[in-house]
Amino acid sequence: MKKAQLIVAGIGPGSPEDMTPAVIQAVKNSDVVIGYKYYFQFIKPYLEPGTECIDTGMKREKARAEQAFELAEQGKTVCVISSGDAGMKRERGSRVEIEVLPGISAFQKAASLLGAPIGHDFCVISLSDLMTPWDRIEKRIHAAATADFVTAVYN
Numbered sequence: 140m141k142k143a144q145l146i147v148a149g150i151g152p153g154s155p156e157d158m159t160p161a162v163i164q165a166v167k168n169s170d171v172v173i174g175y176k177y178y179f180q181f182i183k184p185y186l187e188p189g190t191e192c193i194d195t196g197m198k199r200e201k202a203r204a205e206q207a208f209e210l211a212e213q214g215k216t217v218c219v220i221s222s223g224d225a226g227m228k229r230e231r232g233s234r235v236e237i238e239v240l241p242g243i244s245a246f247q248k249a250a251s252l253l254g255a256p257i258g259h260d261f262c263v264i265s266l267s268d269l270m271t272p273w274d275r276i277e278k279r280i281h282a283a284a285t286a287d288f289v290t291a292v293y294n
Contacts, residue, residue: 144216147237148166151242171210171215171216173210264290266293267293
């Protein structure tokens, strides 16, 4: 019998060989998979028949997390295949078990393709102001530049 839980899984930069075995197994074991419609093409081969797939659309991180918790609290194993807000567990007072499975980041894949694997100090900065105020993002960019970090920038 499947254990009710919420799994936040990074599916990597898109190719099957860059998806971790743990993420593939989590997708196979899930009753429900939630994410952006675009991402489902990458996990389709691993879905069991009858797995419910829910597209929450772009820029709906909080709604996606809320729906994932609601389904997990009903006793389902739920896999979120985009960035999820695990901090929401505290807000809800939920007893749902959360497992986070990291994916291979696109910055790691890009660096390896360029022959320059990231192996020393670095930082990753998202330019999305959906969950982080722009003034904080600007401070992070400045701090990274001042510290002379190799910096990967998203969004």
